[in-house]
Amino acid sequence: MNPFVTAIRCGKMMAILPSIALILPLVGCGSSQDAMDEEFRTMPGMTPAAQLEFKIDSLMNENRKLRDQVEAMTTENRRLTAKTAELETKIAEMTAAQSATPVIPPPVAAPAPKSRPAAAPQVAPAPSTEGLSGYEAALAAFNSKNYTAAIEQFQSLINSGAAGSRTDNCHYWIGEAYYGMSKYGDALQAFKSVLDFKRSGKAAYAYMMIGNCESLLGNKDAAREAYTRAATDYPSSPVATKAQAKLAKLK
Numbered sequence: 001m002n003p004f005v006t007a008i009r010c011g012k013m014m015a016i017l018p019s020i021a022l023i024l025p026l027v028g029c030g031s032s033q034d035a036m037d038e039e040f041r042t043m044p045g046m047t048p049a050a051q052l053e054f055k056i057d058s059l060m061n062e063n064r065k066l067r068d069q070v071e072a073m074t075t076e077n078r079r080l081t082a083k084t085a086e087l088e089t090k091i092a093e094m095t096a097a098q099s100a101t102p103v104i105p106p107p108v109a110a111p112a113p114k115s116r117p118a119a120a121p122q123v124a125p126a127p128s129t130e131g132l133s134g135y136e137a138a139l140a141a142f143n144s145k146n147y148t149a150a151i152e153q154f155q156s157l158i159n160s161g162a163a164g165s166r167t168d169n170c171h172y173w174i175g176e177a178y179y180g181m182s183k184y185g186d187a188l189q190a191f192k193s194v195l196d197f198k199r200s201g202k203a204a205y206a207y208m209m210i211g212n213c214e215s216l217l218g219n220k221d222a223a224r225e226a227y228t229r230a231a232t233d234y235p236s237s238p239v240a241t242k243a244q245a246k247l248a249k250l251k
Contacts, residue, residue, distance in 0.1 A: 135166055139173065147177040168197035172206060179209065188213040204234035208243055215250070224250050 138153035154170040154177075157163040163170045175190030191213065194206035211226035227250070230243035 134162055135170070138170075142173055142177055145180065147181050150174075150177045168194050168200040168202055171197075172202040172209075175206070175209060179213065184213045184216050188217070204230050204237035204239050207233070208239040208246075211243065211246060215246070220250055 134153065134157050138150050138157065141147075141153060142150035151174050154163075154174045158167055158170050171190050171193040175187045175194070178184075178187035178190060188210060191206045191209045194200055194202050197203075200206070207226050207230035211223045211230065214220075214223035214226060224247060227243040227246045230237070231240050231247065234240055
């Protein structure tokens with residue numbers, strides 16, 4: 001070999017020896033080192049300088065691989081750290097939300113009341129009639145099933161003449177109130193009073209209710225007559241079909 005070339009190579013080797021000293025601790029003495037030594041021994045015709053140079057290159061490659069692995073592990077660690085922080089934030093938010101929700105204690109069972117005598121049934125209070133006319137107030141009392149008040153108010157309208165053209169209606173609703181109280185005799189008289197008014201819009205309904213009262217009082221013939229009048233005299237009335245059904249049951 002040319003002495004000049006040999007000198008150059010020797011100078012190169014002297015320059016990189018400090019780097020070798022730094023790299024070798026990173027690589028360690030493991031199976032990779034043994035495999036590398038075995039590879040050097042099986043390479044024919046390589047000078048010691050060439051073997052050293054090859055060895056340095058191999059160590060540098062190994063060191064680069066290790067650095068890549070360390071960088072990959074660092075990146076994965078950052079990702080896991082960020083994921084952990086995200087989960088911790090969600091847990092903190094859920095805990096805060098649960099803490100903000102007021103805890104309602106279970107109801108405490110009230111002590112059993114002492115035995116008391118049964119209270120008398122109370123009549124539902126009449127709805128407010130403020131702003132309503134006398135007739136509308138009486139209807140409101142009837143709709144709330146305050147039948148006694150309704151009868152009094154409708155009768156007051158009749159007696160005072162304030163009912164006017166609705167007088168027949170007042171008699172009809174008095175009959176309905178008595179019927180709701182199961183006072184069928186009084187209801188019957190009120191419904192018959194409706195028939196004293198010519199062309200009353202409540203006539204068909206009055207006949208129907210007269211039939212109901214007579215039937216409940218056991219007067220089937222009178223009931224049949226009333227149902228017949230409701231069905232035949234007022235065929236277009238909504239109660240005509242009901243009257244026919246009642247007649248069919250009486251036969």
